[in-house]
Amino acid sequence: MTLYQSLADRLQVLIRDQVYPVGSRLPGVRVLAEQQQVSVSTAVNACRELEQRGVLEARPRSGYYVRQPPVVREPPRVTTASRRPRRITGQERVLQILQNVNNPSVVNLGAAVPAPEYMPVAAMERVFHSVLREERRRCVGYAFPPGAPELCTQVARRLAGLQCEVSPEDVLITNSCQESVAIALKLTTQPGDTVAIESPTYYGLLQVIDSLGLKALEIPTDPEEGISLEALTLALERWKVSACVVVSNFSNPLGVRLSDTRKQALLALLSKHKVPLVEDDIYGDLPLSGPRPRPVKSWDRTGLVYYCSSSSKTLSAGLRVGWLVTPERHREKAQYLQFINTVSVATPSQLVLARYLERGHYDRFLRQLCGEHARGVARMTERVTQLFPQQTRVSRPAGGFVLWVELPGEVDTTELMEKALEAGVSFAPGSLFSASGKFANCLRLNCAVKWDNRVEQALVTLSRLL
Numbered sequence: 001m002t003l004y005q006s007l008a009d010r011l012q013v014l015i016r017d018q019v020y021p022v023g024s025r026l027p028g029v030r031v032l033a034e035q036q037q038v039s040v041s042t043a044v045n046a047c048r049e050l051e052q053r054g055v056l057e058a059r060p061r062s063g064y065y066v067r068q069p070p071v072v073r074e075p076p077r078v079t080t081a082s083r084r085p086r087r088i089t090g091q092e093r094v095l096q097i098l099q100n101v102n103n104p105s106v107v108n109l110g111a112a113v114p115a116p117e118y119m120p121v122a123a124m125e126r127v128f129h130s131v132l133r134e135e136r137r138r139c140v141g142y143a144f145p146p147g148a149p150e151l152c153t154q155v156a157r158r159l160a161g162l163q164c165e166v167s168p169e170d171v172l173i174t175n176s177c178q179e180s181v182a183i184a185l186k187l188t189t190q191p192g193d194t195v196a197i198e199s200p201t202y203y204g205l206l207q208v209i210d211s212l213g214l215k216a217l218e219i220p221t222d223p224e225e226g227i228s229l230e231a232l233t234l235a236l237e238r239w240k241v242s243a244c245v246v247v248s249n250f251s252n253p254l255g256v257r258l259s260d261t262r263k264q265a266l267l268a269l270l271s272k273h274k275v276p277l278v279e280d281d282i283y284g285d286l287p288l289s290g291p292r293p294r295p296v297k298s299w300d301r302t303g304l305v306y307y308c309s310s311s312s313k314t315l316s317a318g319l320r321v322g323w324l325v326t327p328e329r330h331r332e333k334a335q336y337l338q339f340i341n342t343v344s345v346a347t348p349s350q351l352v353l354a355r356y357l358e359r360g361h362y363d364r365f366l367r368q369l370c371g372e373h374a375r376g377v378a379r380m381t382e383r384v385t386q387l388f389p390q391q392t393r394v395s396r397p398a399g400g401f402v403l404w405v406e407l408p409g410e411v412d413t414t415e416l417m418e419k420a421l422e423a424g425v426s427f428a429p430g431s432l433f434s435a436s437g438k439f440a441n442c443l444r445l446n447c448a449v450k451w452d453n454r455v456e457q458a459l460v461t462l463s464r465l466l
Helices: 003-016 029-036 040-052 094-102 121-134 149-160 177-188 203-211 229-238 260-272 328-342 347-358 362-387 413-422 453-465
Strands: 056-059 063-066 171-174 194-199 215-222 241-246 277-280 305-310 322-325 402-406 442-446
Touching (some): 003 040, 029 040, 040 056, 040 063, 040 362, 094 203, 121 347, 149 171, 171 177, 171 328, 177 203, 177 277, 177 305, 177 322, 177 328, 194 203, 194 229, 203 215, 229 241, 229 260, 260 277, 362 402, 413 442, 413 453
Parallel strands (some): 194 215, 241 277, 277 305
Antiparallel strands (some): 171 322, 305 322, 402 442
16 A cells, blocks of 8 residues: 555544534645645555545635545445356447447437546647657558557566566557557457456457357446456356456446456356466556556466557547567467458557557556546546436446446336437447346446536436436
């Protein structure tokens, strides 16, 4: 635990004990630093940490104030596991949800696409200009797999900081995290094979599984602890599973992070059964509080883990740059599969991302971004709690920027979506996150939106439809 986190914990105890009651102002950061015998920067970071936790709110030119704690709802329930592997059904509506992202008349609470306000647009523009000016000859050509060497190096360096034994030669640049997952599954499965997945899980994964002619075996996932290792153990003993796909840090849609202990137990279990793990870590850089967690890959010493991620959720979805780390035995085949898929990832995008990472501003930007997401998730949780029916259950994400909502009664959110779209509101119905159409009474909300009156009215509209 860092010094500022320790200070944040001490301040939170004082707030809990009413030393600083709701609505009161904390001492200024300089006074706080002197009282607690820490540096001013430590005091500032501690206050920011408490702001991310939803304990404090910052008021311009006034300081930090203690917030009214929100009403806490019960987390969504854990569903039962699939009794058998099955083909994917019911994904036809996904494109309709995604198309509404670009419709200015619809408030996008459906697709997990951050609003431009969350991205470093000006900084990326400056990097684009410098790359196009200095690398114009490279920009008009291909950067064939494995990709631009400087980007492979930057990815390997970041993974080294997470205790992953990865060299630049192990990194393959792809068009997205989803393409990385698809290539990893092509390397580890054959059509007709079974893949174990979390339930609920990201609908993009279900589409990949469907397109490759694979079957999905849904493993129940606890909204606070993650994929059930007990259920996965039973599934591996009963079925021939060719691969397992897990979002280890801040899963979509639950936002749950596997603890380090459970990550190591998952790796040991899959190693015992010789089942490769496809690790999707696209949200790993987005904790709502605390440090960036390690991926499962950091404990992998036998080449069991195929690591997938991208810059889509942090820097720019439009860059279309992801990466895949494979065991050495599959390095050349992975490159070939990427080549026959798309020939090459756009060269300017690769060079822009490499240069942005090289300049060293990424971690500073991430600290700011995680704070924005923490506030967005807290605000969405608060409004859903106030507006939606009394018995509504709401997830408590540890990272990312989506909220999973379980509605009471016999609500069918697929039918609700049609009415919501007519009223100018988009959300993701729960059945899209299951291979078997479960979670019909659930929905996912995107919290990375520019919060304004339109968003407020959209939530009011949804509450009325409910």
